[in-house]
Amino acid sequence: MNEHKASIPVIYLYFMSTTRTVGLNKGHFGTIDGQPIYLYTLRAGFITLQIINYGATITAIEIPDRNSKVHNVVAGFSNLDAYLNPHPYLGAVIGRFANRIAQGQFRLDGNNYQLSINDFPNHLHGGVNGFDRKVWQPEAETLDVDQCSISLTTFSKDGEEGYPGNLKVTVVFTVKMLNEIEILYYASTDKATPLSLTNHSYFNLSGFVKPTIKDHELMINSTIYTEKNENNTSTGKLVKCAETPNDFRKAKKIGRDIDQLHCDMGYDHNHVIDNFGQGVRPIAKLTDAFSGRVLEIQSDMPGVQVYTANWWDGSLTGSQGVPYEKHGAIALETQQFPDSPNHPSFPNSILRPGDNFSSRTIYKFSLLSVCL
Numbered sequence: 001m002n003e004h005k006a007s008i009p010v011i012y013l014y015f016m017s018t019t020r021t022v023g024l025n026k027g028h029f030g031t032i033d034g035q036p037i038y039l040y041t042l043r044a045g046f047i048t049l050q051i052i053n054y055g056a057t058i059t060a061i062e063i064p065d066r067n068s069k070v071h072n073v074v075a076g077f078s079n080l081d082a083y084l085n086p087h088p089y090l091g092a093v094i095g096r097f098a099n100r101i102a103q104g105q106f107r108l109d110g111n112n113y114q115l116s117i118n119d120f121p122n123h124l125h126g127g128v129n130g131f132d133r134k135v136w137q138p139e140a141e142t143l144d145v146d147q148c149s150i151s152l153t154t155f156s157k158d159g160e161e162g163y164p165g166n167l168k169v170t171v172v173f174t175v176k177m178l179n180e181i182e183i184l185y186y187a188s189t190d191k192a193t194p195l196s197l198t199n200h201s202y203f204n205l206s207g208f209v210k211p212t213i214k215d216h217e218l219m220i221n222s223t224i225y226t227e228k229n230e231n232n233t234s235t236g237k238l239v240k241c242a243e244t245p246n247d248f249r250k251a252k253k254i255g256r257d258i259d260q261l262h263c264d265m266g267y268d269h270n271h272v273i274d275n276f277g278q279g280v281r282p283i284a285k286l287t288d289a290f291s292g293r294v295l296e297i298q299s300d301m302p303g304v305q306v307y308t309a310n311w312w313d314g315s316l317t318g319s320q321g322v323p324y325e326k327h328g329a330i331a332l333e334t335q336q337f338p339d340s341p342n343h344p345s346f347p348n349s350i351l352r353p354g355d356n357f358s359s360r361t362i363y364k365f366s367l368l369s370v371c372l
Contacts, residue, residue: 020045022177024141024148029054030080035135037080040150045179047365050076054083055092055132056152056171058201060319061181066292066367071207071320073293075309075329078319087316088309089200092132093171094125096156096163097349098198099270099305099338102233104162106341108350109192115162122233125200127161131169132200139170149174158191165191167351180364187357195351196336197359202309202329203295205288208320212327213308214255217287220248220304222271226337226346234339236346238272246271246306251287254308254330266310266327270338276302276347280360284332292367299334299361302347307331334361 022044029039029052039059042049048070050060059076075090077083083090104115104123116127125132136152149172156167172184185197204213225246227237241247245257246269258266275281283297283304297304308330314323340349351357 020177022143022145022148022175024143024150026141032080032084032135037135038138040141042148042150042173042175044147044175045177047175047179047181049173049175049181051150051152051173052080052083053136053138053152054080055134056136056154057083057093057132058091058173058199061201061363063179063293063365065207066369071209071291073203073205073207075202075204075208075318075324088202088312089125089132090318091199091201093136093197094200094333095131095169095195095197096126096161096167097123097194097341098125098196098333098335100124100233101194102231102339102342106194108164108194108341111164113162113164121231123161129161131156131197136171147174147176163193165189165193165353167193167195169197171197178364179366180362183361183363185357185359187351188355189351190353192350192352194341194349195357196340196349198301198305198333198335199361200331200333202331203286204329205286205293205295206291208318208322208324208328210288210290211322211325212255213288213330214253214258214327215288215290216254216330217251217289218248218254218306218330219251219285220271220306221274221282221284222304223249223274224272226270226272226303228269232268234270234337234343234346236343241271248284248306251285255327258308258327264310266308267306267330268308268310270303270305270335272303272337273299273301280362283334286330286332287368289368292369294366294368296364296366297332297334297361298364300359301334301336301361303335303337305331305333305335305338307333334359
């Protein structure tokens with residue numbers, strides 16, 4: 001059976017990056033209400049990362065496969081107009097709060113708050129005009145011998161989308177010669193507010209040469225996940241992954257059990273990552289035997305949302321020139337637990353004045369070769 005192939009000895013061939021140089025370029029991508037939108041291209045090792053300051057959005061991650069063919073392994077567009085039209089948060093930074101807040105309501109420090117409702121009956125990914133719809137301001141560009149980075153900042157006013165507090169957020173994207181992409185998040189506020197920041201990139205490690213990710217293998221360092229109700233929000237209960245389709249403790253093909261998830265039409269669940277509170281640790285590993293590409297994700301966040309593009313229908317065509325089909329990619333969103341402000345037992349997701357929030361997520365790429 002295919003699911004037993006994980007027992008075959010494998011070698012991870014890390015790209016030899018000593019012959020590669022570091023580079024950072026900025027180009028014009030358009031304007032929004034007179035504000036310039038830039039396309040930043042960061043290169044280090046064998047990775048090319050492209051970001052626009054609209055939504056602090058990753059538009060492309062280009063890496064070679066085992067045959068040295070380079071593809072963009074994330075969903076994205078090649079023009080600004082496509083990003084201004086409705087799309088499923090492709091590559092954007094999400095905030096103030098990733099995932100759903102039930103009925104857009106929460107109580108904090110004796111006050112009731114009503115957020116915008118943009119995914120009836122819930123508040124989703126920061127609301128109607130979340131951080132994915134903001135023009136972020138470039139703050140700094142750095143270029144060193146072994147890495148390069150771009151820093152983007154945005155402000156969210158008190159009352160925006162119903163949230164309390166004036167909030168400042170900075171995101172730093174760094175590409176390293178070790179074939180890593182590091183995302184650092186920083187935030188501060190003048191009033192207590194819920195906060196959960198993530199990046200919403202969708203990965204297809206074949207570079208969308210294969211139309212779905214069902215043959216990708218996924219492993220998650222998680223033994224439990226947060227239960228959902230009929231409105232797709234947390235019940236507050238934790239469920240063991242064992243003997244469920246959500247069991248990725250050992251690597252398995254994403255398509256093996258995906259058809260069992262009838263209500264969601266695929267995976268759309270928050271996994272509780274082991275060893276929370278111990279800093280940056282392994283979150284998940286995604287492997288594509290077809291291309292040989294491997295993605296390892298590390299983070300200090302307590303959870304990761306696994307979403308397999310269940311509602312894609314081929315109506316969007318990305319920069320790869322192919323329609324984005326159902327289950328065409330997977331999002332692995334490091335995050336606070338969904339609806340955390342309404343569940344005191346969940347890890348704290350409230351940022352308070354005087355506290356400086358910081359978080360770190362790493363995407364590490366390598367190649368896979370099977371030893372026969």
